Amino acid sequence: VRIHRVRSCSSIRVIKSKYVCVFDKSALKFSHQQRLFRTSAVSCGQIVQFKLSDIGEGITEVTVKEWYIKEGDSVSQFDSICEVQSDKASVTITSRYDGVIRKLHYSIDDIAFVGKPLVDIEIDASKGVASEEDVVETPPMSHEEHTHQEIKGHKTLATPAVRRLAMENNIKLSEVVGTGKDNRILKEDILNYLAKQTGAILPPSPKAEIVPPLPKSETVPAAPKDKARKIPVPASRPIVFSGKDKTEPVTGFQKAMVKTMSAALKIPHFGYCDEIDLTQLVQLREELKPLAEIRGVKLSFMPFFMKAASLGLLQYPILNASLDENCQNVTYKASHNIGVAMDTEQGLIVPNVKNVQVCSVFDIAAELNRLQSLGSAGQLGTSDLTGGTFTLSNIGTIGGTYAKPVILPPEVAIGALGKIQV
């Protein structure tokens, strides 16, 4: 017991103590001027300096390349703290403690020294701490039966949070198969074990891997299904779901699409649908497909539709026009640059075939092949993606029958094609 006497005078020294101070009521009897401090047996908020451990090969310094955590973050044992590099070797430094990061001793690209502090971690001293030598966790201080899990010389690895979860559900850690690093038992493993016992269907956790027992050392305990014992789990216990919402900014191409689509929906739309008998077209394509293939071109239905559209546009040029900003002037476009909606990894892209009015079906097919292969490789150029005057969207390729297409400005019309069916 340490007693600090403080004189109550004009300059009161504030004692900076890492220990929570318990005010001793009995001291009040003595004097208002004196305050007695006593350190409590269970100290919390202890700050530990986590030092950079030996890298091997006699290396004494490394460069810090990336932090995986920042000050104020909570960490669990085995969580990655940072990535350091030394002479072609990249090293992942993992935490030995559970706690909260209080200080990072280095910035990115600084040189860090082996044996010197890397981060300060505020740990809860009632939890266990890994020894210097191994990263095997020693059981926590609490003396409950379930938390001491040692199976004949094989230590089970699990963080205190996981042990608590197991304890709350009356599960013996020795019966759970660990799927984490070094066979560590993760929260997901406990949940999976529970699910097997209760037959409940758990929502998939983002990190969960439903895996068979991993190949490890010969002393791995037998799989849980071998044990006949059933551990009763109260049905009213809520199942812990560890999923978290994720917010990301809308950027780049997606952001541009927001602008375009908003402008598109300002255009008053008139829709018209019909069903067409394509029996003859199907036959024609069957005949022409092998001829096109010989010339190295894959012939789909699209080139036919595009040519038909172009012939239609010759009859109704107003559909191949563009309105200026205030709808004061209409510009009738001479070229029929017909766009084809393509679904790529990024989103909806609309490259166009130029001057369809002077192309044959075969020419269109060849050009379409070129655009499709560039599209899937993410290599379409600006000229491929600009200058369109009319668009066709084929929802049939993904199996849709009907669609409500949106006109892409500065165009004034769009056609949507559904699936060909019998």
Add this chain to the structure above:
Amino acid sequence: MVLQPSVTNCLRLSCVLRTPKAGFRSTARGALIIQSVSNDVYQNLAVEDWIHDHMDLEKRQVLFLWRNSPAVVIGRHQNPWQECNLRLLRQKNIKLARRRSGGGTVYHDLGNINLTFFTTRKKYERMENLKLVVKALKALRPQLDIHVTDRYDILLDRHYKISGTAAKLGGKSAYHHCTLLCNADKFVLSSVLKSPYKGLKSNATPSVPASVKNLFDEDPSLTSEMLLDAIAKEYATQHQIDHHITLINPADETLLPGINNKTKELQTWEWVYGKTPKFSVSTCLNMAYKDSVLDVKVNMDVKHGRIEVCNIDLPEQWLPPALYSKLVKSLTGSKFCPNETTTLATTLLRVCPQDDELHSRWNLLCENMIMLM
């Protein structure tokens, strides 16, 4: 070399570990030699991750042999724009991968073999591994003049680099991997490893260029198979195990649970490009417009592969200020990627005034910006 993944050869790794083979001792001297049946760089890198994360190397060390179809592999902390010709890679359909180990950039094709030595962190010893390789090569062809440098390179004829090294340490395990040039395409190698991008400033790990040679150039009777075999044999001798190579299929989720997720992660844009340390681009575009050439200064900061700051010094009124501001605002936060920029710019054009002159200027500027990516 065409590998037929025969069922008899693809053993469950757990079976391999549990059933002792003749002459195998279950103490620290244990080791295992495995070879991938795949030539996909992402799948093979995923196998390395899997072994690093899941195998107990205390009982058994592992030697992993693999080859890839054409790919450029950059180190964990490198900048792909600084290291290689990304335009050429895209054109030639050569893959780009970022590995988890440190070090510099290498070109892989089927004429290059990769060796990964897995050990516990305590047993991590790069020099020993490289000496093993040299010993194996010399046993095969005693006349070869090869030696290991203190930079962990292997040189042929004192001058030509035939092998580069990198390593990864974490938790309780470590691995050291290296390349070995047998019969790689040197022409493609030198053209893809030359970056055309100017004005880049960054603290990313730079590669140290070196003159390279193929072992095949020295001795045309050598093949990749012979070299793999010789190295496996030497490893087996040193670890006192059978000279037996177990074939594994990196797509086999039963054998390697969780491997497909690892493979996917290695292919994401966020990993390959997004992990590039912060860098800046400071350069000048020379845009040929009508009868003149415009010099346009461009300054950009790129963090996590995305444009954080973008300044384009255009002549006054060359683009209406509102449009210029719209372009810069759209580029900010978007990926430093030619495809992203092309689709972004062409999509924005739909909501700009429909003026041919304006459109051609906009397209010209965007095309020039794309050349920087």
